[in-house]
């Protein structure tokens with residue numbers, strides 16, 4: 115069977131991979147080199163300088179393209195470097211419609227870096243696609259979707275947004291960091307660009323910072339490769355190797371993240387001291403039906419607000435946790451807890467973040483793959 119026809123759980127291991135040409139190494143060697151010998155100017159074996167391309171990075175880029183059902187993968191030094199490359203497709207005066215509830219760093223690069231180059235950003239609640247239509251002008255060139263959103267776990271209907279984007283010839287980019295291709299495949303749903311903070315579930319072990327883009331269209335890929343090389347925010351060979359290794363277990367890790375996520379979400383929802391739990395697996399979640407349609411399962415990311423909660427008692431809860439580590443980031447094998455208002459989303463003004471529900475008392479959990487009973491006991495102790 116050709117590798118193209120492999121199912122997802124095989125693609126994570128074999129997709130786009132070939133034994134190394136030199137000695138048949140099954141895992142791509144870490145080609146820790148900046149340059150490559152040439153027999154005559156231009157006489158090289160496909161690689162001339164590692165900013166332009168490196169064999170370990172190519173192996174990762176091929177894997178990324180395979181697992182996202184795309185054709186071209188690009189790996190960057192961080193998720194934000196990948197976002198930076200996408201926005202550099204635009205020109206001054208172009209407009210972007212972005213979801214209003216998104217990772218604070220994405221908001222920061224849009225507002226504080228690119229606005230000063232004349233790119234205009236509109237931040238819009240996207241749970242209802244009709245809302246987006248109101249902001250489309252002839253200058254709109256890109257719609258930026260993050261789903262599930264960070265940290266409010268809102269779900270955006272990728273297919274319906276892609277129909278709107280296609281009608282107006284607007285590019286649609288989806289940040290697939292929270293869901294991963296195990297849960298949802300934005301390119302299959304009509305998106306043009308998939309973006310990842312591969313730092314999270316793709317790497318999966320909290321040991322690397324990497325970003326990724328995947329596209330299907332050759333012209334778009336060429337433009338992005340040009341930006342990747344010209345701006346230079348590539349990821350190194352060692353980091354490429356680590357993410358590639360992480361991807362090989364993505365499917366089994368995600369399966370456990372989903373199982374544990376469900377158990378923790380249900381525990382919190384039934385706890386008398388918890389006011390609200392945000393997790394797309396609940397039938398009461400406003401876009402549960404869309405989540406059911408576009409996602410295979412509901413993931414291990416959960417946010418919650420304690421009853422009568424405020425800034426101080428949210429901090430007290432996260433400080434008391436022992437198995438959940440209080441830390442930035444998410445998507446690793448270990449469970450992490452975060453306080454968005456003071457951590458991941460501190461770069462969004464309080465008034466702005468509270469509009470989308472990121473209140474001072476909100477706590478975000480990245481449920482890991484430990485024993486779920488230990489995770490629940492830890493939360494029980496911290497909440498009491």
Ligand SMILES: Cc1ncc(COP(=O)(O)O)c(C=O)c1O
Pocket residue numbers: 192193194195217219220260264289291292310311312313323324325443
């Ligand atoms: C949803 C999302 N997108 C993008 C990023 C940025 O990625 P990185 O930290 O790898 O630059 C993050 C980081 O937390 C994220 O959670």
